[in-house]
Amino acid sequence: MHGRHSHHLARTSLKSPIEQKGSEMIDQTHQSTTMQAITMKRAGSADRLTLSEVPTPVPDPGDLLVRIHAATVTRGDVVMRKMPKLVARLFGERPRTIPGYEYAGVVESLGSRAEGYTVGDRVFGTTSGLRQGSYAEYIAVPANGMVVSIPEGVGFGEAAPVPVGAMAAFDFLCLGGAGERSRVLINGASGSVGTFAVQIAKHLGSHVTGVAGSSNVELVAALGADDVIDYTKDDPVNSGRIFDVIFDAVGKTSEKQMNHLLAEGGRFVTTKARRRETRKSLLAVRDLLASGAITPVVDRTYALAEVTEAHRHVEQGHKRGNILIRIDG
Structure with a gap:
C-alpha cells in the first residue's frame, strides 16, 4: 500500500473490529510478547526509521496498555527525528527509540491500580514525557495522564490527529x-x-x-x-x-x-512559543470533537511500514492538515 491522497475532512476512515462490535471485551490471553514498531537509534534522515520487532510494553500498576490503531506524523515528529539526543535534552525533550506523539486505540489491559477505564475502552492522547512513542502496535500510558476516551461515533482516524x-x-x-x-x-x-x-x-x-x-x-x-x-x-x-x-x-x-x-x-x-500540555485542554478538544465543532483534515494515510515515506512528505512542508498512520496489526 502506498500513501493515499485524501484531502478530506475525516469522518472517519479507520474503523476496527472492536469499534464494529461495540464493547466486546478483548481476550488478553492471546496478547503477544513482541510487537511491530518503528525504531530509530540515532538522529538523522527519514531513512533511519526502521520497522522492527520489539518487546511489547508491560504496564506499570497505574498504566493502561493500549492497542494502537492510528497514529500521525507531525512537524514536531520531523524536528525531533533530526535533533541529536543531547540537544533534545537541553530543550526538555525525552529522546526515545520509538517516535510518535499522538495515537488512538483500545485499552487492552490495565495495571493493578489503573482507574477510570476498562478493557475495550477506546482512547486517544499524547505520548509527551513517556519512554515510548506511538509508532507501535502497543503503548503503556498512565491512566491519569494525557489520555481520554474517544467520543461515541468518532473513529480512530478522526481522533488520532486531535491531541497535538x-x-x-x-x-x-x-x-x-x-x-x-x-x-x-x-x-x-x-x-x-x-x-x-x-x-x-x-x-x-x-x-x-x-x-x-x-x-x-x-x-x-x-x-x-x-x-x-x-x-x-x-x-x-x-x-x-x-x-x-x-x-x-x-x-x-x-x-x-x-x-x-x-x-x-x-x-x-x-507556535514557536513553548506551552505545557494539560489534561484540561485535552478534555476541551475532546468535547469539541464530540460536538462536531472540529473535524480533522486528512491529507494522506500510510501503513506503519511506510512511516519513512510519510516523514518525507511532511518534510516537504506542503501537507494539508494531518498525516495518518494506520496500525492495524
Whole structure:
C-alpha cells in the first residue's frame, strides 16, 4: 500500500473490529510478547526509521496498555527525528527509540491500580514525557495522564490527529484572547494546527481571516474562514487590515513583523512559543470533537511500514492538515 491522497475532512476512515462490535471485551490471553514498531537509534534522515520487532510494553500498576490503531506524523515528529539526543535534552525533550506523539486505540489491559477505564475502552492522547512513542502496535500510558476516551461515533482516524494540532490551536487561541466578534488572523491556516484553529476560532464566535497558498484557499474557506489571503498573491503583512488576535500556526513570522496589524490591546501568539500540555485542554478538544465543532483534515494515510515515506512528505512542508498512520496489526 502506498500513501493515499485524501484531502478530506475525516469522518472517519479507520474503523476496527472492536469499534464494529461495540464493547466486546478483548481476550488478553492471546496478547503477544513482541510487537511491530518503528525504531530509530540515532538522529538523522527519514531513512533511519526502521520497522522492527520489539518487546511489547508491560504496564506499570497505574498504566493502561493500549492497542494502537492510528497514529500521525507531525512537524514536531520531523524536528525531533533530526535533533541529536543531547540537544533534545537541553530543550526538555525525552529522546526515545520509538517516535510518535499522538495515537488512538483500545485499552487492552490495565495495571493493578489503573482507574477510570476498562478493557475495550477506546482512547486517544499524547505520548509527551513517556519512554515510548506511538509508532507501535502497543503503548503503556498512565491512566491519569494525557489520555481520554474517544467520543461515541468518532473513529480512530478522526481522533488520532486531535491531541497535538487541536490542543495547540485551542491553547494559543485562548492565550490570544480569541472570542465573540474577535478579528483573528491565522497564518498557516491549511496545516494541522491551522485547520483546527480556523474551526475553533469560528466556534468561539470570531471573524476569521486565514492565510494559505493558492491550492489551499478553497479548503480554508470550506473550514469556515470568513476571508482567505492567498500569500502567493498578497502579502498579509501589507494587507492594511487590523486584528485583535494574530496566530502564527506555523511559526514563520514574528511579533515585530506583524505588530502594525494588531489593534490596541491585541495579541500576537505563535507556535514557536513553548506551552505545557494539560489534561484540561485535552478534555476541551475532546468535547469539541464530540460536538462536531472540529473535524480533522486528512491529507494522506500510510501503513506503519511506510512511516519513512510519510516523514518525507511532511518534510516537504506542503501537507494539508494531518498525516495518518494506520496500525492495524
